[in-house]
Amino acid sequence: MATLSYTGTPATPALAQQRRHLAHHALGTDIDLTLFGSDSDHYLAEARTLIDQYEDRLTVNRVTSEVMAINHAAGKQPVQVSAATYTLVKQAVTLSQQQFGFNALIGPLVKLWRIGFDNAQVPSESAINDRLPLIDPNQVVCNDADLSVYLAKPGMELDLGGIAKGYIADRIQDYWEAYGQRAGMINLGGNLLMVGDSPLHADGLWRVGIQDPTTPRGTAIASVAIGACSAVTSGIYERHLEFNGKSYHHILDSQTGYPRQNDLESVTIFSKASIDGEIETTRLFFAGQPVPGWAIDRPDIYGAVFVTKQRELQVVGLPADSVTLLDPSFTLI
Template sequence: MMKSGWTHTLIDDAAKTPQTQTFHALGTSIVLTVYGTTSADILTASQQLVDQYEDQLTVNRVDSEVMAINHAAGETAIQVSDSTFSLVKLALTASLEDSGFNAAIGPLVKQWQIGFAGAHVPSKESIQAAMTLIDPHKIVLDEEQHSVLLQEAGMELDLGAIAKGYIADRIRDLWRAHGVISGIINLGGNLLFVGDAPARVDKMWRIGVQDPWAQRGAPLATVILPECSAVTSGIYERHLDVDGQAYHHIIDSRTGYPFETRLESVTIFSRHSVIGEIESTRLFFDQAADEQWLVAHPDCYGAVFVSQDHKLTSVGFKQQVDGSLILASNEV
């Protein structure tokens, strides 16, 4: 009997064996991890996908599709790719709900620059001038042409509050198309867990809610869920300290100043990361949620709030004896 011309080596616990790729993009550290025998090529393709979307959506470079829209503000509509148009459309819909999320907030963010070189407290006059340029009703979309128009010169789109979630969801689409059975997409702390947790008998992921007063990676609580996204809006990392006054980076488009809040963070657990991005902003401004919010947002599993007086509350979850949080409902 002839022997085959290749040999096969068994891999212990193949389904639990991770392959990881780490790189810098979207202004942060990206860590992509897949489990099992999936080809490492999927990680290279994922990085290329991130780079492609950054080329389209960034406002931190002179050239991108979003910057082309901004440069043409007050003058002409700019035709963009399907993906950019769909994201702008989603961002505009959320902005018009007047829930704290505002895709037109670019001029205000540019005034404060919190988290970037040159961060400072702007003058009242500068803030008032920027406030005249952040009306999302002046963003005009043309469905047939796939074009975007900012009606006033000086207006600027900023999709930073939604882009990571959108990109994470697209990476998951890519992984599913290539048969990835399990993995973790980490876009600078915005997390998306794909498939089953490979190291758990119950196949559920253990997800830590960051302790704002501890080093990064130290959890204040642990949430147990199936495949899901975890997105946090918080004020404990990016801030500006001037004359004893701390200014965080979440700007209230109604006042032009950082939002006054009793919260340190809100973490949303949802089926889609882009929904988590929108809802974490909404609930940060609402500062609370109840069962009615959960019913109105079926793509969300629940939310965890951490207040500035170190209290943790949640909606959609119940606490186990060991302190971990699980779904209050059996539905997943």
């Protein structure tokens, strides 16, 4: 997880002192919204409303939503949804079909393992094998003509949890910028989006902390100085299950039905759009290491920081002098 640092001398003290903040709980997490230099709390309140509206449409943790309507109709008939929901679902399905780790049809496996909930379990191999045919993204039909989505097999379930926060963060930024808000921070439970130049530092750069995977949230092992961007992390430390002396994390592999096994504790992506950060953290976490030529043709993807189980940090794409190691028990390579 990435965190924000507030150290340093504000570049424009008058602006920095005009900090407006709103805390909210939605999307299953604690949310913090901050604006600098704004003359009203209205833009924070409207951002909160946007979050709640998108959650109403996209959640799978309630009986009713647009996504749940699709799931309830699996194997029966297509379901028409709003244009925004359809666009996100189609993007998620298209990405899932590329088989790089992201899978928006992972719902049946997620509900089988229940990692992060009180009734989490290690399922039997037969139960896992029963679910694997239900997480095939090629069994989804998206119809542009009538904005409908059809899950071909009964028991299939869409779950947009791996992409929705990034999409929503980007929509909040769109709204703020449309109304001339010049600087702010969007924190959707660790999915960070920094808007505009930072008023907290003379160089106008934000300071983003890389979370220590072995300690509670908020402990940074390194700091990245960077301009306006999104910072999204995939890691194994937030949600996990301890059973018979073994730890199982929540990032499930569609090929095996079990948590993805590799040498990584986490990977953090810095990008222009938060939804791209969501996608690329999954891609690199499943790769387990830097990928040759990764994002070389993507100027909107700024770089990545890998944290390994050997307590090493590997930086890809970011300027070397932008990363400061804060914990000497880790090695910057």
